[in-house]
Amino acid sequence: METRRVWKSDCFRRIFSLIRKESLQAVRDPSTILIAFILPIILLFLFAYAVSLDVRQIRIGVVLENDTPEATELAAAFGATRYFAVTPARHRHEVAQMVVSGELRGFIAIPQDFDARLSANTSSAAIQVITDGVSPNTANFISGYAQGVLGNWNAARLSRIGWESPPVISLEPRFWFNPEIESRRFLVPGAIAIVMTIIGTMLTALVVAREWERGTYEAIISTPIGRIEILLGKLLPYFGLGMGATVCCTILATTLFDVPLRGSWLALLSLSGCFLVPALGQGLMISTLTKNQFVAAQAALFSGFLPAFMLSGFLYEIDSMPILLQMITRIVPASYFVANLQTVFLTGDIWPQFFRGMAAMLAVGAVFFTITAAKTHKRLDL
Amino acid sequence: MNGVIEIRSVSKHFGSVKALDNLSCSIKPGTLTGLVGPDGAGKTTLMRMMTALMVPTAGTISLDGHDVSKQPELIHTITGYMPQRFGLYEDLAVIENLNLYAELQGLRGKERITTFKRLLHFTRLSPFQDRLAGKLSGGMKQKLGLACALMGKPRVLLLDEPSVGVDPVSRQDLWKMVGELTSDGMTVVWSTAYLDEAERCEDVLLLNNGNLEYSGPPRELTSRIAERSYTLQGDMADRRGILAEALELPDVRDGVIQGEALRIVLDRENDPRALKALGESVNATVTTIEPRFEDAFIDLLGGGPGGRSAIAEKMEPVEAAFAEAVECSRLTKSFGSFTATDKVSFTVKKSEIFGLLGPNGAGKSTTFKMLCGLLKPTSGEAKVVGLNLRSAASRAKRQLGYMAQKFSLYGLLSVRQNLDFFSGVYELSGKLRQQRIEEMIETFDLQRYLKDSPDTLPLGYKQRLALACALMHRPAVLFLDEPTSGVDPITRREFWTHINGLVRKGVTVLVTTHFMDEAEYCDRIALMYHAKVIALDTPDQIKRQAATNGRNIDSMEDAFIAMVEAADVRAGDV
Numbered sequence: 039m040e041t042r043r044v045w046k047s048d049c050f051r052r053i054f055s056l057i058r059k060e061s062l063q064a065v066r067d068p069s070t071i072l073i074a075f076i077l078p079i080i081l082l083f084l085f086a087y088a089v090s091l092d093v094r095q096i097r098i099g100v101v102l103e104n105d106t107p108e109a110t111e112l113a114a115a116f117g118a119t120r121y122f123a124v125t126p127a128r129h130r131h132e133v134a135q136m137v138v139s140g141e142l143r144g145f146i147a148i149p150q151d152f153d154a155r156l157s158a159n160t161s162s163a164a165i166q167v168i169t170d171g172v173s174p175n176t177a178n179f180i181s182g183y184a185q186g187v188l189g190n191w192n193a194a195r196l197s198r199i200g201w202e203s204p205p206v207i208s209l210e211p212r213f214w215f216n217p218e219i220e221s222r223r224f225l226v227p228g229a230i231a232i233v234m235t236i237i238g239t240m241l242t243a244l245v246v247a248r249e250w251e252r253g254t255y256e257a258i259i260s261t262p263i264g265r266i267e268i269l270l271g272k273l274l275p276y277f278g279l280g281m282g283a284t285v286c287c288t289i290l291a292t293t294l295f296d297v298p299l300r301g302s303w304l305a306l307l308s309l310s311g312c313f314l315v316p317a318l319g320q321g322l323m324i325s326t327l328t329k330n331q332f333v334a335a336q337a338a339l340f341s342g343f344l345p346a347f348m349l350s351g352f353l354y355e356i357d358s359m360p361i362l363l364q365m366i367t368r369i370v371p372a373s374y375f376v377a378n379l380q381t382v383f384l385t386g387d388i389w390p391q392f393f394r395g396m397a398a399m400l401a402v403g404a405v406f407f408t409i410t411a412a413k414t415h416k417r418l419d420l
Numbered sequence: 421m422n423g424v425i426e427i428r429s430v431s432k433h434f435g436s437v438k439a440l441d442n443l444s445c446s447i448k449p450g451t452l453t454g455l456v457g458p459d460g461a462g463k464t465t466l467m468r469m470m471t472a473l474m475v476p477t478a479g480t481i482s483l484d485g486h487d488v489s490k491q492p493e494l495i496h497t498i499t500g501y502m503p504q505r506f507g508l509y510e511d512l513a514v515i516e517n518l519n520l521y522a523e524l525q526g527l528r529g530k531e532r533i534t535t536f537k538r539l540l541h542f543t544r545l546s547p548f549q550d551r552l553a554g555k556l557s558g559g560m561k562q563k564l565g566l567a568c569a570l571m572g573k574p575r576v577l578l579l580d581e582p583s584v585g586v587d588p589v590s591r592q593d594l595w596k597m598v599g600e601l602t603s604d605g606m607t608v609v610w611s612t613a614y615l616d617e618a619e620r621c622e623d624v625l626l627l628n629n630g631n632l633e634y635s636g637p638p639r640e641l642t643s644r645i646a647e648r649s650y651t652l653q654g655d656m657a658d659r660r661g662i663l664a665e666a667l668e669l670p671d672v673r674d675g676v677i678q679g680e681a682l683r684i685v686l687d688r689e690n691d692p693r694a695l696k697a698l699g700e701s702v703n704a705t706v707t708t709i710e711p712r713f714e715d716a717f718i719d720l721l722g723g724g725p726g727g728r729s730a731i732a733e734k735m736e737p738v739e740a741a742f743a744e745a746v747e748c749s750r751l752t753k754s755f756g757s758f759t760a761t762d763k764v765s766f767t768v769k770k771s772e773i774f775g776l777l778g779p780n781g782a783g784k785s786t787t788f789k790m791l792c793g794l795l796k797p798t799s800g801e802a803k804v805v806g807l808n809l810r811s812a813a814s815r816a817k818r819q820l821g822y823m824a825q826k827f828s829l830y831g832l833l834s835v836r837q838n839l840d841f842f843s844g845v846y847e848l849s850g851k852l853r854q855q856r857i858e859e860m861i862e863t864f865d866l867q868r869y870l871k872d873s874p875d876t877l878p879l880g881y882k883q884r885l886a887l888a889c890a891l892m893h894r895p896a897v898l899f900l901d902e903p904t905s906g907v908d909p910i911t912r913r914e915f916w917t918h919i920n921g922l923v924r925k926g927v928t929v930l931v932t933t934h935f936m937d938e939a940e941y942c943d944r945i946a947l948m949y950h951a952k953v954i955a956l957d958t959p960d961q962i963k964r965q966a967a968t969n970g971r972n973i974d975s976m977e978d979a980f981i982a983m984v985e986a987a988d989v990r991a992g993d994v
Contacts, residue, residue, distance in 0.1 A: 051526075051528075055520050055524065056524075059512060059520050062512055063511050063512065066511045254507050257569075260473060260503075261496055262496045262524065262526065263524050264493075416472075417475065418468055418474050419432075
């Protein structure tokens with residue numbers, strides 16, 4: 039019996055056969071379908087409809103301690119804006135209790151000497167804003183808008199009594215790219231990054247660990263296949279799956295959720311492809327190191343999913359994080375992806391920025407792959 | 421150098437654990453070599469080193485002249501390896517699994533077509549090509565695993581415990597197939613924990629605790645104890661008592677119950693006078709018989725334990741208020757469309773050992789769980805200690821002890837805490853609880869392990885602890901679900917000494933096993949196959965029944981195969 043030679047040129051056939059195997063498994067395994075297709079859709083809907091970071095109808099109290107027409111008019115101005123839902127009161131203690139119990143997020147007091155303060159035109163504040171510091175975002179919003187309402191009302195009043203507008207610097211906020219400041223518009227592109235993290239990191243971590251658990255890995259590595267071929271055989275199908283999910287999510291986002299795609303598909307797909315490199319690399323690395331589905335799922339959750347959620351700028355702005363966290367976000371590939379996705383959807387193609395992001399993602403990916411390749415052996419005792 | 425595999429002073433350590441210690445042997449080309457030993461002996465480690473999946477800590481292995489550690493890629497082209505769980509993708513069809521392995525082995529074109537044809541014919545899997553591997557029976561899975569391992573036309577075929585979880589008929593098939601392969605010149609290494617399989621191999625490597633105890637033809641080992649195996653036959657009312665006495669004789673190395681008879685192995689002096697005297701006193705005749713491989717293995721390890729069970733001696737006899745310990749009629753359990761047990765009926769008398777025998781998935785454990793009140797039957801009735809499980813399950817449960825497969829001890833609790841926990845579960849309290857725990861610690865010699873986790877205990881002690889936990893509340897009926905799987909033969913002997921002692925005190929024992937020789941320790945056995953009881957009688961009677969159609973029945977396994985074939989013929993699917 040002469041020894042059969044195993045040719046290097048067979049390697050593409052071997053990789054292809056692994057890809058075919060992996061695809062068949064993915065199609066037949068209900069949990070893969072669930073993670074790859076059902077979960078992303080649920081997430082997209084969740085972020086598009088259920089989660090909203092927009093502030094509307096914040097419940098506040100307005101304490102009117104003064105009965106002059108001017109004070110009454112200002113109180114009415116607070117009631118008229120769509121940002122506030124007003125509970126009127128005559129005394130502070132009436133609403134203070136409601137702030138404590140959480141019924142109101144804060145209150146605005148129009149003091150007895152309101153007219154005097156106003157006409158004195160000193161630097162001392164005309165009204166007092168008390169907010170619930172437990173939710174700082176809302177608190178900031180209330181104080182900011184309260185100032186705005188007061189400013190508008192005052193400007194209208196001054197022009198009415200024929201006084202020239204005082205030379206104060208007035209700030210007129212104007213939001214570019216998302217004029218409605220609708221959170222859906224930046225949440226949905228961010229959600230695509232989350233979906234890709236789930237497919238790239240979670241699913242890949244699980245499927246490789248599964249091979250270890252079911253003993254199939256042992257059988258595969260006892261054949262003439264090379265270790266890089268094993269890695270590629272795992273990687274390519276999930277790369278395809280991830281790209282497919284991007285396309286599906288984008289179509290959903292633009293048609294169903296009215297998110298504009300101002301950039302090009304080419305930019306979107308190149309960014310996604312580059313993001314999948316570190317995402318898949320991380321998944322493979324986790325499963326290669328843990329060899330156990332349960333541990334792999336935990337590790338993928340903590341090192342992949344949660345950072346993509348919290349540290350990517352998806353929910354919380356990176357610029358307002360403590361400096362240490364900001365530094366950590368630099369090594370979270372999702373932080374580059376989220377920023378660039380929001381750009382490609384809401385702004386358009388800004389290639390220099392994209393290239394920087396892609397380079398960063400590929401660099402993180404290269405680290406993961408180096409570790410994975412070094413830890414992948416055709417051996418069981420290493 | 422005459423071996424196709426040469427193993428020279430090979431050791432393998434995992435941390436401080438010595439899985440294999442200084443092993444040297446060679447495997448001849450074109451032979452079937454059995455790698456025999458209990459779980460944890462080092463069989464799988466050696467297999468994996470031979471396929472270059474592991475590298476020895478010291479020493480070398482060469483395969484066909486190539487150093488395994490230095491040329492792993494080459495080794496993978498000339499060996500076929502079937503790991504313990506066959507390495508099949510359960511969500512791929514039979515043909516898809518074959519295609520995958522064909523591609524991995526670089527098989528294409530005409531060669532592939534002829535190989536597929538040959539392998540499908542060889543394994544008789546042709547009609548099942550499109551079935552998912554996960555939906556195959558244990559026997560068919562194993563044949564598919566074999567086909568995948570044979571894909572690259574290996575010179576050396578390494579099969580790691582291919583007979584686990586496979587019914588006896590499929591196992592028989594597999595032996596035939598392997599026989600054909602070796603006659604074509606292939607070298608086959610077959611690892612197994614079943615000592616009776618050793619006798620079918622041309623050569624055996626006998627491993628115990630990481631040491632090579634013996635290598636060579638099995639018959640050479642059994643010939644060492646020629647004329648030293650005896651059988652006691654006669655009308656022995658209390659054969660367990662006689663066995664206990666025999667085991668206490670100074671020149672008895674080993675002894676077991678074998679159906680209605682006793683099987684005794686004497687020490688090297690081979691002086692049968694004391695044994696014959698014992699035989700005469702109970703009207704039994706003592707004759708020499710052909711030694712078995714297991715007899716020789718026990719002898720090699722220095723003989724089995726004595727016949728006294730400390731725990732049984734401490735127990736007061738079971739006073740029974742019931743006529744039948746266990747009664748079940750037409751017990752059926754379905755999971756969806758799958759029937760796990762189908763109209764199972766039997767009765768177990770007080771202080772009887774009743775065995776349930778059958779391949780994995782035959783329905784043994786399901787039957788057990790229903791009788792212990794852990795599963796509700798879909799239909800049918802069951803009574804334990806005279807109490808109906810449907811109406812008085814909790815009262816019945818108090819009188820039964822259950823030792824689950826794999827012992828079901830808590831690894832995160834210490835031995836002491838496990839004992840505490842189980843005594844609480846069985847509603848022992850106060851002084852009695854302390855007294856029983858102390859008693860178990862003393863009789864099972866657990867003192868020095870009290871603070872350890874059960875996971876770190878030697879297997880024998882783990883088994884003792886599990887038995888202690890099941891016995892603390894003095895059950896009248898004891899259910900043992902595969903209590904000895906993976907346990908070395910000496911520890912199994914010790915375990916059965918306790919069981920025999922308990923039965924003599926009036927405890928009723930129900931046991932499942934897939935060791936065919938253990939079936940003969942039972943008073944009666946029920947053979948289960950495809951969810952049904954296909955035979956129910958004493959072991960000897962079943963052998964006689966199986967022999968009626970002119971077959972030569974030497975062992976319980978032969979009897980089982982005959983019964984299964986007869987059942988298949990009755991069911992109309994051959």
